[in-house]
Amino acid sequence: MRALRTPVGATGAGLLATVLLLAVLAPVAFGDGAAAVDTDNLLAGPSAEHWFGTDNAGRDLFLRVLVATRLSITLALLATAIAVLTGLVLGSLPWLLGPRLGRPVTALVNILVAFPGLLLVLSLATVFGVGARGAVLAIGFAGAPTFARLCQTLIAGIAARDYVAAAEIAGLGRIRILVRHVLPNVAEPLVVNATIGAGSALLAFAGLSFLGLGVQAPAYDWGRLMQDGLAGVYLHPLAALAPGIAVVIAGLAFNLTGEAVAGALGVTPVVGPRAWSVPARSTPARSPAQGEDLVLDVRDLAVAFPGPSAPVTPVRGVSLSLRSGEAVGIVGESGSGKSLTALAIAQLVEEPGRVTGEVTLCGTDLNDGGHHEDLLGTSLAVVFQDPMTSLNPAMRVGPQLAEVSRFHQSLGRRAALARAVDRLRAVRLRDPERAAQAYPFELSGGMRQRAMIGMGLMGTPRLIIADEPTTALDVTVQKQVLALLEDVRREHGTAILLISHDVSVIGEICDRVLVMYAGRIVEEIAAGDLHGDARHPYTRALVAAVPSMSTSRDEPLATIPGQPVDPAALPPGCAYAARCPLATDQCLSEEPALLDGVACWRAGDPLPMEQTKQVSV
Known part of the structure; x- marks a missing residue:
C-alpha cells in the first residue's frame, strides 16, 4: 500500500x-504476573526485576501497563x-x-x-x-x-x-x-x-x-493507572508517566x-430559503398531441429556485410532446435550461427547486403529487452526459444493471444478472460477460455510455432522455452511440428526447428540433429544415456556428456577440434582443409568444448583410 x-x-x-x-x-x-502481589516490594523503584517499579500493592507496573x-x-x-x-x-x-x-x-x-x-x-x-x-x-x-x-x-x-x-x-x-x-x-x-x-x-x-469518571477498580486501563500513580509522582514518577x-x-x-x-x-480529515412562488407565465401553452401513441406531453413546465429578492426561473413555460418512435432534440447554449428541463421531466429536481406545469408520461401526470417510481423505473430511462459519474464506481457494472430487474421485475439474482448480460450484448458490447464483471473504471468512455443505455433497456422504456450523451466521447465513438440510440428507437419504438448544444448531432437522428434560449423554447422546427428554413435569428446563429466543408479557412469562425442572459435578471421583452441584429423597440419591450413554431417579432426577416457572418454560439 x-x-x-x-x-x-x-x-x-x-x-x-x-x-x-x-x-x-x-x-x-x-x-x-501483573496481578501478583509482592508485599516486600511496595512502591519500589525501577529495577532489573521490575522495569517500571511496583505500585502500592507490590504489583509490577510494566506488566500492568502492558495488560x-x-x-x-x-x-x-x-x-x-x-x-x-x-x-x-x-x-x-x-x-x-x-x-x-x-x-x-x-x-x-x-x-x-x-x-x-x-x-x-x-x-x-x-x-x-x-x-x-x-x-x-x-x-x-x-x-x-x-x-x-x-x-x-x-x-x-x-x-x-x-x-x-x-x-x-x-x-x-x-x-x-x-x-x-x-x-x-x-x-x-x-x-x-x-x-x-x-x-x-x-x-x-x-x-x-x-x-475518576471512567474505569473503576479493580479493573484498570491506562488512565486508571495514571490516577493510581499520581499520589507518588514526585517520589516514583514512572508510576504515572509510564x-x-x-x-x-x-x-x-x-x-x-x-x-x-x-x-x-487524497482524503482531507476532518440559509433557509425564502417563501416564494413561481410567477405566472404570459406565453400560452401548446395544444397537446392526441392519440394512443403519445408518450410524453409537457405543458407550461417551469422550474424556479429561491433568489435573494425574487424567485429565479431558469426554465419557464416549456411545452413539448413526443410520440412512440419519435426523436426530438433540444438545442441551445449552455445555461439555456436544456438539462434542467430534462431533470424536471424525470422528477429529479429537489427542494428548494419548485416544478410547476403538467408532465404526462404514458398517460400519467407525474406532477400530481403521487409516487410514480414503478412508471419512472420501467417506462423512462435517462442517459447522462458523463458516463463515469453515471455508474457507481464501487459496484460492478452487471449488478448495477441487474438491480433494475430485481427491484421492478422481481427477478432472482442469477436471472437479473443474466438479463443484464443480455442487455449489454444488445448495446453491442463485444464481451458482455466480462463487461458485467468489470468496475466502471475498467471500461472505456464509449463502453460506459453503452452500459448506461443498456441499463435503460433493462425495463421496457417508452422514452429515453439522452442529456449530452456524446459530450465526453471522440467522434468515432460518438457516431457509434448515436447509431445505437437510432437502433433502439427503430427496434423498440422508443421515443428519444436528445439534448445537446451541438446542432449537427441533433440534426443527425432527430425528427424535430426545439431551440431553447433563456429558459424557454424560441423555435420548433423539423430537423430537415434546420439549415435552410430556420426563422429565429438565434436558431440561424446556432446553425451558422457549425463549420462545414465549405467553411472558409481564411475567415474567422462566426460568433454571437454578447453573453447569454442571467436567469436572475431577465430583461423586459425578448431575452435575445440585446444580441440580435434584427432587434427593434418592440423586441426590447414586449416578449413574443411562441406562435406557429417561433417566438420572434422579426421571424424570417433577412439578417443585415454586414452581420450575416458574425453569428455563432
Missing part, C-alpha cells in the same frame, strides 16, 4: 500493529464505533428526510459541533454515570456530531452524482440507495477519519479514567496511520 511506503505511514502502521498485538496477547501472557492495553484499546474502539454509527445516522437523516424535515437535524448537528468537546464529554459523563460503560457512551455520543457533519458533507456530494439520480429514476427507495450506492462511496474517508478519531477517543478515555507514555504512543499510532492513509488517498 502506498501509505506504508512513507516514513509517517510505516512508523504509524508499525506502532499500531504493536499496540493491537499487545492488546490481544498481553493479558494472556502477562495477566498473572491495560486491551481494555484501553477496546473501550476507545467501542466509543469510536458509537461515534461513527451515531454520526452516520445523523448525517444520513437530512438526505433521507428531505430538506424540509432534515433541516432540524442539520441545525442540531451544527449546535452540537459548536459546543466545546470537553464540556460535552463531561456533561454526558454525568448523565450516563461513573464507570466504563458511562464513559464509552459519553465519549461516543460526544464525538458523533463531528462524524455527522462529515457524513452530511460526503453524502450530499455523492447524492448529487448521476448514478444516484439513475437509481431514483429506477424507483429504488432512499434507504436502499443509501445502503447500495451512497455508503460504499463514503466508506473510504469515513474509515480514515474514524482511525484518526480512535486516537482522540483513547486520549479522552484516559482523561476520564484519570479524573501509562501516560503508553497513551501517547497508542494515540500517535492511530493518528499517524490515519494521516498517512488520508494523504495517500
Whole structure:
C-alpha cells in the first residue's frame, strides 16, 4: 500500500500493529504476573526485576501497563464505533428526510459541533454515570456530531452524482440507495477519519479514567493507572508517566496511520430559503398531441429556485410532446435550461427547486403529487452526459444493471444478472460477460455510455432522455452511440428526447428540433429544415456556428456577440434582443409568444448583410 511506503505511514502502521498485538496477547501472557502481589516490594523503584517499579500493592507496573492495553484499546474502539454509527445516522437523516424535515437535524448537528468537546464529554459523563460503560457512551455520543457533519458533507456530494439520480429514476427507495450506492462511496474517508478519531477517543478515555469518571477498580486501563500513580509522582514518577507514555504512543499510532492513509488517498480529515412562488407565465401553452401513441406531453413546465429578492426561473413555460418512435432534440447554449428541463421531466429536481406545469408520461401526470417510481423505473430511462459519474464506481457494472430487474421485475439474482448480460450484448458490447464483471473504471468512455443505455433497456422504456450523451466521447465513438440510440428507437419504438448544444448531432437522428434560449423554447422546427428554413435569428446563429466543408479557412469562425442572459435578471421583452441584429423597440419591450413554431417579432426577416457572418454560439 502506498501509505506504508512513507516514513509517517510505516512508523504509524508499525506502532499500531504493536499496540493491537499487545492488546490481544498481553493479558494472556502477562495477566498473572501483573496481578501478583509482592508485599516486600511496595512502591519500589525501577529495577532489573521490575522495569517500571511496583505500585502500592507490590504489583509490577510494566506488566500492568502492558495488560491495560486491551481494555484501553477496546473501550476507545467501542466509543469510536458509537461515534461513527451515531454520526452516520445523523448525517444520513437530512438526505433521507428531505430538506424540509432534515433541516432540524442539520441545525442540531451544527449546535452540537459548536459546543466545546470537553464540556460535552463531561456533561454526558454525568448523565450516563461513573464507570466504563458511562464513559464509552459519553465519549461516543460526544464525538458523533463531528462524524455527522462529515457524513452530511460526503453524502450530499455523492447524492448529487448521476448514478444516484439513475437509481431514483429506477424507483429504488432512499434507504436502499443509501445502503447500495451512497455508503460504499463514503466508506473510504469515513474509515480514515474514524482511525484518526480512535486516537482522540483513547486520549479522552484516559482523561476520564484519570479524573475518576471512567474505569473503576479493580479493573484498570491506562488512565486508571495514571490516577493510581499520581499520589507518588514526585517520589516514583514512572508510576504515572509510564501509562501516560503508553497513551501517547497508542494515540500517535492511530493518528499517524490515519494521516498517512488520508494523504495517500487524497482524503482531507476532518440559509433557509425564502417563501416564494413561481410567477405566472404570459406565453400560452401548446395544444397537446392526441392519440394512443403519445408518450410524453409537457405543458407550461417551469422550474424556479429561491433568489435573494425574487424567485429565479431558469426554465419557464416549456411545452413539448413526443410520440412512440419519435426523436426530438433540444438545442441551445449552455445555461439555456436544456438539462434542467430534462431533470424536471424525470422528477429529479429537489427542494428548494419548485416544478410547476403538467408532465404526462404514458398517460400519467407525474406532477400530481403521487409516487410514480414503478412508471419512472420501467417506462423512462435517462442517459447522462458523463458516463463515469453515471455508474457507481464501487459496484460492478452487471449488478448495477441487474438491480433494475430485481427491484421492478422481481427477478432472482442469477436471472437479473443474466438479463443484464443480455442487455449489454444488445448495446453491442463485444464481451458482455466480462463487461458485467468489470468496475466502471475498467471500461472505456464509449463502453460506459453503452452500459448506461443498456441499463435503460433493462425495463421496457417508452422514452429515453439522452442529456449530452456524446459530450465526453471522440467522434468515432460518438457516431457509434448515436447509431445505437437510432437502433433502439427503430427496434423498440422508443421515443428519444436528445439534448445537446451541438446542432449537427441533433440534426443527425432527430425528427424535430426545439431551440431553447433563456429558459424557454424560441423555435420548433423539423430537423430537415434546420439549415435552410430556420426563422429565429438565434436558431440561424446556432446553425451558422457549425463549420462545414465549405467553411472558409481564411475567415474567422462566426460568433454571437454578447453573453447569454442571467436567469436572475431577465430583461423586459425578448431575452435575445440585446444580441440580435434584427432587434427593434418592440423586441426590447414586449416578449413574443411562441406562435406557429417561433417566438420572434422579426421571424424570417433577412439578417443585415454586414452581420450575416458574425453569428455563432
